[in-house]
Amino acid sequence: MDNPIENLLQSEDVQLKKLQQIVQQAVNEEQLIVENLLHEPKEVISPGDSISDKVAEFGGSWLFIITFSIVLSVWALFNTLGPDRLHFDPYPFILMNLFLSAIAALQAPIIMMSQNRKEEKDRKRSENDYLINLKAELELRSLHQKIDLLLEQQIKILFESQAAQLEILKNIETRLSAHESGQSSDKME
Secondary structure, three states: OOOHHHHHHHHHHHHHHHHHHHHHHHHHHHHHHHHHHHOOOOOOOOHHHHHHHHHHHHHOOHHHHHHHHHHHHHHHHHHHHOOHHHOOOOOOOHHHHHHHHHHHHHHHHHHHHHHHHHHHHHHHHHHHHHHHHHHHHHHHHHHHHHHHHHHHHHHHHHHHHHHHHHHHHHHHHHHHHHHHHHHHHHHHO
């Protein structure tokens, strides 16, 4: 029969090797995620993208709304209340409507270009968040594997020590039986 201490040491070596394999696997899986998070691809902004961002930023601000309201009010007041010979766009302000339509027709697609770029940024940010969550999940999974491995090892050690204790108890019982039978035979003589 093998030595119980040697068996215990061998099983500990096997468990340590399993633990090292789990750690190495976790490190390998996380390496790609860490590289993606640390070295994000740099965003390349073309001049058109830069202009669309600035137009969208200005077109969606209170400064634009207030400035545009003032310009329209001055236009209407000047062409209504100003001297008749200076009215370049009399009521119903057809020229002003033409300019407003042209501004709206140009501003809408420019703002949409900017929003599409921002949506792409948000998508990339979501991917990074997903990778971070995935990394956390891998860490948790690795911890669960380590804890399961440790519990398995502890249970195995408990069973082995319980088996050794039962063997010791059987030896003690055998010796007691032999001792009692030896005393019984001495009493009979």
